[in-house]
Amino acid sequence: MNAELPDTTGLPHTTGGTPHTPPRGPFRAGDRVQLTGPKGKLTTLSLEPGVIYHTHRGMLAHDDVIGQPDGSVITASSGDEYLALRPLLNDYVMSMPRGAAIVYPKDAAQIVAFADVFPGARVVEAGVGSGALSLWLLRAIGPTGRLQSFERRDEFAEIARGNVGTFLGAVPDNWSVTVGDLVEELPGATEPQSVDRVVLDMLAPWECVDAAADALVPGGLIVCYVATVTQLSRTAEALRDTGRFTDPQSSETLVRTWHVEGLAVRPDHRMVGHTGFLVTARRLADGVVLPNLKRRAGKAEFSDEDVEAWTPGAVGERSASDKKLRKVARQAAAQARKVAAAEAADAAGAGPLDASDPDGDDR
16 A cells, blocks of 8 residues: 555646635635524535525525625525635635544644745655645645655545645645655655655654654754644654754644623633644754753653553544545545536636536535
8 A cells, every 4th residue: 555646536636836826706616615604603515506505594595605706695594694705724624524633723834834834845744634734735835845745544645635626626736645654655755855844743753753854954844743742752752862853842832712892802711722732853964963951850761651651542543434434535535526627617718517526425
């Protein structure tokens, strides 16, 4: 299974890098629309001619939305009003089909910022999951950059391709997904010291530290996304032990929204708390020895009990069934084909297209 994932979904490709700019103008068949109900509940739909969206507050025809400008208010059969907007990228990644847990927008934003991902950067990503972080990285590197993603499970890779194809309208040529282990596949996929950034989102990133160091240019940066304190500790120590990186920096991001209405100004009762830790370090030039920093004495060895604490079950990893993954992959691929067909019809001047797809249903 260690091979480039074949294009089995029939998704179109683009040339010249990431092609996507957010759509403008009236809603069309195949577009995704985010509806906000009377109580603020969000629902994301893919518009299809003739389809009716049923709610406990009445029915809303997709045809009533198609042709309306972005930011319109649509009235359901019950008289309730729904605000219709095109979803932003952070909205899309929270509602797209998932095979694996995603990197939340707050963490993706920090990864792009802390890793200083720039237009034209050559980036390696390991642990593509459902493709959420891939979308943020593709947007950051632009059409002149290159993103090489590695994923051990072909089901996850297929879902990611479908999700990226749906949002971008096509799978960009400056993005590749290789099914296999990063340690085994990266040396043959890149030249030594040719990668600007390495992003690791996996259970055991310390296993890939040496491979990442070989691929990174001097001054390049590695960022690891981990969920638990034990993973954080071992990752940081693995980076130190190589002697090829600067002292790692660790952080987490907590987001608290505020209620602001007149003179009633207070924090909201709920917040987006811990989702993961970020560990970053810079690649040293070959032969350079990092100056010793004065630190308090601490535990430097890991016992068998420590290693046991990092097993998938111990850190709370939940695996989806093969049946569930196949279903999600079909949904992601079907939605990508709908979007691609709608964009092709629009480019040809054919007007709104019936985006129904006999091969899948994303509802």
